[in-house]
Amino acid sequence: MAVVVVPVVADGPTLSILVGTAAVAIAALGLDVLVGRAGQLSLAHAALLGVGGFTAVNVGGRGGPWPLAVVAAVVVTAAVSTVAGLPSLRIRGLQVAVVTLALQVMAERFLFVRPDVTAGSLTLERPALLEADVPLYLFSVACVALVLLVRRRLGSTRTGRALLAVRDVEARAGAFGVEAGPTKLFAYTLSGAIVGLGGAVLATKATAFGTAIDPFRLLQSLLLVAIVVVGGAGSGSGIILASLFIHTLPQVVDALKRSGPLVSAVLLVVSIVAQPEGIGGVLRDIPRRLRRGREQRPSPRPRLVELAAASEAAADLRRVPRKLALQMPVRALLEAREVGVRYGGVLALDDLSLEVRRGEIVGLIGANGAGKSTFFNAVSGFAPVTGSIRYKGAELLNRPPVRRSTYGLARTFQDMGLVRAETVRENVLLAQTWLARYPGAAGILGLGGTMSQERELRRRAGLALELFGLEHLASERLGDLPYGTMRTVEIAAAVASGPDLLLLDEASAGLGPDESQALGERFLALRDELGLTLVVIEHHVPLIARVCDYCYCLESGRLIAEGSPAEVTSQASVIASFLGRAASQEAVL
Amino acid sequence: MSPPLLEVSGLCSGYGPLQVLFDVSFRVERGEVVALMGSNGAGKTTTLRAITGQLKVLSGRVTLDGTDITGRPPEELVSRGMALVPEGRGMLRDLTVAQNLELGAYRVRDPRAVASAFDRAYTTFPILAERRQQRAGTLSGGQQQMLAVARALMSDPRLLLVDEASLGLSPIMTETVFDLIATANRSAGVSVLLVEQNVLALDLANRAYVLEKGQVVDVAEGDAVKTMQGRLREAYLGRGR
Missing domain, CATH: 3.40.50.300 (P-loop containing nucleotide triphosphate hydrolases)
Structure with a gap:
């Protein structure tokens, strides 16, 4: 509902900000595939967003059709992310985070400063249909919806469940037939593909980045982690709300524009302390609270059954x-x-x-x-x-x-x-x-x-x-x-x-x-x-x-x-x- | 007449919107061993969590020695003389036996008191003295349970709360652990609340309560505890199908 009403009431600049938010939300949802489901922390997801964005501009700017640019962004980012995930086969937890930190810094210092990578002179040719603000906005929303759908599907597949075992009981996962290594790498591949789509959305909006690599810097990587934490790991809707809260709000509310980062930072701290499970935790509790009193909890003991039939x-x-x-x-x-x-x-x-x-x-x-x-x-x-x-x-x-x-x-x-x-x-x-x-x-x-x-x-x-x-x-x-x-x-x-x-x-x-x-x-x-x-x-x-x-x-x-x-x-x-x-x-x- | 050491009256508690305990009342007098019996899912662990401030109390009162301690945080309760042996032993597996015991005396300030607590622990549990430098994770289940009890006794508590000490222990080890708890009760005068589903716990209880679906459904005192033991055995046998 709100998604449809927004383009009617919002002006062009606001819609443009919202398209940016959609890209950030997609990147955060991709990061959460690693954090929430596989238990792996990455500090390189802004760099991956950059890989997606630059790939799209390079392909689309050199005469490649726009759909090919989008697909290329997804595929290349997925490949890069998979390679970035290789160390996780040997190391765990904070060590993985530090390796991704190094990758982020490397990308910023050596990759994103090269004109042939950032393609400063190229401009992505986007379809005429996406020239106007409203269609572009709707396209970005559709991409977010697609990512939510993919995450939902993942949850009901053997791989999605295997990831939970890798996250919580890795040493024992083999007992269920779960191969920890390939399962983890799949999470990196999928996470990369999703972030790559985010990069493509960003490229479609900007058409060229030039030297404007701010969305791909370390600070942005940390902000993505913050969005996942505030939204609640594993909660798609929580993460989208958190993206609006952290990315959109400071840009559209005047009061926040002036006092800027300080207010955002304080809000961030307050929201995490008040609700450690994030927005997702609050959302999860709502149906339980509504049910309260109306429904009796089932007896937590095994029931007696007709054993012969069963x-x-x-x-x-x-x-x-x-x-x-x-x-x-x-x-x-x-x-x-x-x-x-x-x-x-x-x-x-x-x-x-x-x-x-x-x-x-x-x-x-x-x-x-x-x-x-x-x-x-x-x-x-x-x-x-x-x-x-x-x-x-x-x-x-x-x-x-x-x-x-x-x-x-x-x-x-x-x-x-x-x-x-x-x-x-x-x-x-x-x-x-x-x-x-x-x-x-x-x-x-x-x-x-x-x-x-x-x-x-x-x-x-x-x-x-x-x-x-x-x-x-x-x-x-x-x-x-x-x-x-x-x-x-x-x-x-x-x-x-x-x-x-x-x-x-x-x-x-x-x-x-x-x-x-x-x-x-x-x-x-x-x-x-x-x-x-x-x-x-x-x-x-x-x-x-x-x-x-x-x-x-x-x-x-x-x-x-x-x-x-x-x-x-x-x-x-x-x-x-x-x-x-x-x-x-x-x-x- | 002085108030009971621990008195729980009309306790209601649960997890979030789910209420698990309904109007639970019982008491532990000084020097007593009290057993709170109940099967899997009856609300035993929930009761202990509510008493020790790990779970929100919806209504009702918990008093220790006449002082209202409802909803007080666990660390304050330790200072007031309560100690908990948690379900699953709650061992710090990478620390040594001695380091685990030291943690039990964390709130004890006087170094002489700590030293004598160590002496007491090693005298009561000689096996722990032998293994004081061994990592707790390498102890067998029974030894870990002993360490958990010994650790709780380090703060020289007036009241010891024990959550399913017999869980996962061999019959002989269950007896040993129960015997040690009885010894601590007799010699150190510590009062004990045993939360159990093993009916052998009733061998050492002065008084016992049965918890079912979050409510106290049976009470026995003195000689009646033996009858209750028989009753529970029968009930288990009759329904087991």
């Missing part, structure tokens, strides 16, 4: 393409032989050998610090291992975690491997990253089978959530849920990824006895109805006794007992190191 439906989750077929003859689904893991001077696993047979639920018990989680890390590729771990007869050592997830291995982490800031549903989709194999760009454009692949992932997520009685919480933010529920979501997510072998670390932690019993029923359903093989690290003895077919007990990285749960829990060594007095008490439960 697990019959969920059996479908096993139908996934599998590269690794079982190689015969095989002693067991998982065979660990003389596995050793050493962290510094500490021997976390010492010559451990054990087997997990197909279709069994195997319990892994032992004192805290006995090496149970380390064994999971060894199997899923997160620990330096000696010895041999064979899965379906194939040696797993030296295979990256991503590869292992495609083999049908899924795991949970003792202290959560999921993204707490996202909803339950997004997390369950994230865990299935390896199942959808389309490239990021195709996903954003909705090409080929990407939409149907996404639909399939959503259907699978629904089945898994239903099985664990979590579907009523699908839209809740994971981090808002109680600990025990979060852990159950993680198990559901692992099941949704369609594994053959499920490794569950402290499966029932945070659950009360009633809920852990319900969890046990689900384990049996996973084994009997879905045909899964489970290894569970567990401290809750009644659960082990109820569901486990076989049981191993570790102490100080070594195996001290194995056998049926009853055999193991009656051994003196197990009572001494793991059970204690509870041996008599809890077994009754």
Whole structure:
């Protein structure tokens, strides 16, 4: 609405300022793809805006048609941004920011001072249609809308979700089949393409820059960061409002023109302190506040479900393409032989050998610090291992975690491997990253089978959530849920990824006895109805006794007992190191 | 008659627009161990956050030794003699055991008091003395939980609040940690509020409350605590399906 009214009431100069704001907003939205979604800070985005602008003028000014100039600006800036992103494969956080700072300074000092780059003598030929102020303004608004659409699409693709995992749980992202490196570079490419479009808008407005490189200087890079912070990382509408606030307001309000930067700076500080999550945070809260009182919060606990029906439906989750077929003859689904893991001077696993047979639920018990989680890390590729771990007869050592997830291995982490800031549903989709194999760009454009692949992932997520009685919480933010529920979501997510072998670390932690019993029923359903093989690290003895077919007990990285749960829990060594007095008490439960 | 050490009356709280606690009331007398039982999502952690000023109190009152402390910031509560063992242990993984303990005594000004707090911690938790130079992140889960309790005791609190000490601990380690808390209660006279879903916590409680959907639904005192333990076990078994 406002967008349409503005050209009627505003005069030419104001519209021109607004076109500039649109370019700045586009650059900020592009920067936010890195900041909000990938967790990477760039201080070179004004320089990238310059790359886009100068590319457009160079192409358009040398007789290239205007659409080609726009496309060239997008493509060249995307390429430059991708190269700028290469260091992020090795370094993180502030170090990346410093590298981008160096790139910004280099661009300013060496690139933007060259007449052949800035093309001082050239003028972009823009289409006659865009000569007038109003059409030019509408064109810039359309570009902003396009960028918002792209960002929205990104959010519903495997790449967009993979970026969240890279941002929040990078070290563990491999467990979902997320390849951190290519995923990060894609964010840089997309961010560059968006900023390049901003540069093209700016070039279309100015037609020539000459020596006027102010919009591409370091200060402008910092201002873009400020816009993202004030707008709220991840919030498109917040960032657009912040662009108007920071870029337009000082130019159109007379009072601000006079007192200038000081007032803007004070406003900036006040707005950040008053609302640390930015304008986006305020916008997000509005619907929640409106809902208040009218709607009851759903119970944050898993619901009881008709297990037979739910697990019959969920059996479908096993139908996934599998590269690794079982190689015969095989002693067991998982065979660990003389596995050793050493962290510094500490021997976390010492010559451990054990087997997990197909279709069994195997319990892994032992004192805290006995090496149970380390064994999971060894199997899923997160620990330096000696010895041999064979899965379906194939040696797993030296295979990256991503590869292992495609083999049908899924795991949970003792202290959560999921993204707490996202909803339950997004997390369950994230865990299935390896199942959808389309490239990021195709996903954003909705090409080929990407939409149907996404639909399939959503259907699978629904089945898994239903099985664990979590579907009523699908839209809740994971981090808002109680600990025990979060852990159950993680198990559901692992099941949704369609594994053959499920490794569950402290499966029932945070659950009360009633809920852990319900969890046990689900384990049996996973084994009997879905045909899964489970290894569970567990401290809750009644659960082990109820569901486990076989049981191993570790102490100080070594195996001290194995056998049926009853055999193991009656051994003196197990009572001494793991059970204690509870041996008599809890077994009754 | 002197007021209870901690008294919570009519507490309502929640996250933003979501109300989680409804009119929660309970008290901890001097020298008592009180258990606040509840299953996953009952509002246990929320109660602790509201008491310790980490969450906005919508209505109701929290008093410590008769003084109104509703909504006071956590650092002030530490000075007033409260200490919290947070859920998930809240360990500074890159600091050593000794450095973590030192942080627990951050508000203690007198260096002699700090020294004696260290002595006390190392006597009560010999394993921590052995590992004082080890990084906290390399401790096992049980040892980290002990460190979390020891760290909370460093400020020589009158009231210790413990959030799910048994989480992720082996049965024997759960007993050990509960035993240590009982020892601290008996020997140092510190009053304890145990927030738990493990019914074994009731072994050391003088009084207990059950929280369900953000409301107190059951109270027991003295010998009745044992009966409550049985009741909870039964309830869990009956509904578990």
